[in-house]
Amino acid sequence: MKDLQNVIVRMAPSPTGNLHIGTARTALFNYLFARRHGGKYILRFEDTDKTRSTKEFEKNILDGLMWLGIENDEVYLSSERTDIYVSYVKKMLDNGTAYVAEASELNPDKKVIRFKNPNKKVVFEDLIRGTVEFDTTELEDFIIARSVDDPLYHLAVVVDDHEMKITHVIRGEDHISNTPRQILIQEAIGAERPIYAHLPLIVDADHKKLSKRKHGAMVWVDTYKDEGYLPGALLNFFAFMGWNPGTEKEIFTLPELVEAFDIDRVQKGAAVFNIEKLKWFNKEHIKLLPEDEQAAIRAKEIGEEEYIKTAPELDLEKIAWKTSTKVEARTNLEKSLPLIGDKDALMKFAEEAGKGNVLWPIRYALSGKDKSPDPFTLIEILGVDESKKRIEKAIDQLL
């Protein structure tokens, strides 16, 4: 990997919606790249669309990013930088790279500011995709501002990136076609061109871009937070959609990701969002937690299980799994019954009678599951009375 100096990157979300997983993923890659090279990571809200941007969305995005642990070095709001844009627009008007024109033929009275398109070929080197070439003629004289003091996205982004000395623009592939017009504006204002890296998109099972309209809540980071996913698991999962360390290690904490990250190993093809894999990452990340935190998470999850809320249906054959006969299972349950709630006594009996012969029927009677938490944990959660009721029910059924 190249040794890079003075890296400055930015994440530029528009606060027109809650924190999207695609936004979080892009933020992570920017963060990783900056930290890996000892550079700066800037968060800049692109709130130039005054009608759709809200403070609530801004807060949601900021809070979500903080929750994930993607900490920024600086935060900006483009709505507070109008004076800067105005000076650039005036400069462009003066030197003829922009001009005032009618918004459309249908609306000749309304004036906007258009960019004077030089109609040339634009070629740029993308860190991930290599050489990309566009003919900008088809862009025509696109609009860069509604008025002198009301800039549109492309102008604001280019001015801000220039002013903030952004060295690398790392963003989603859906921005690749925005790049030529931004390069044109850079050239018009005499800005240096940053290095571009267009990340592959995260797509759904149908290989379509994730959208609020089609996917609803699954696109929001909050949804995963509310469902109990760990930020570290989400980060690990996001990182592995489009990147891999080149080794067989898959479980990474954020500092480990920073250490291992190499933008040269970023994939070109889109990645399908696979919730099963996220669940697996989450399970692995829970194992990384201190014992007491793991126990707390387990207790919470167990409490949500259906068999905790309502007594399960029991399969008699399964109570007496394998070598145990039903009679033996029943006998052991009967002998265990008075011992429920007395862990030591029950364990002592289990050791005498054979642990499997005692513990399995109890656990199964309580949960009705082949796989569930151990009987002692279940008794603790269900309470002694409920546990005894379930065991009595199993004894009755075995008669």
Next chain:
RNA sequence: GGCCCUAUCGUCUAACGGUUAGGACGGGACCUUCUCAAGGUUCAAAUCAGAGUUCGAUUCUCUGUAGGGUCACCA
């Protein structure tokens, strides 16, 4: 449709131009009498197609095909 991007198991992906094409998720089978929502073993599963370059192509080139992105006074 124009422009642009992409293409290895179902999914995430690995593989100096030389590998029985590897790992992970998920799935199947089996083992495991239990403080086990575990663990173990194992099976199935891929280089989009066709040319070219080369002794040799998943890898390089071209064409095709397929999929995606983008074409706003949104970002």
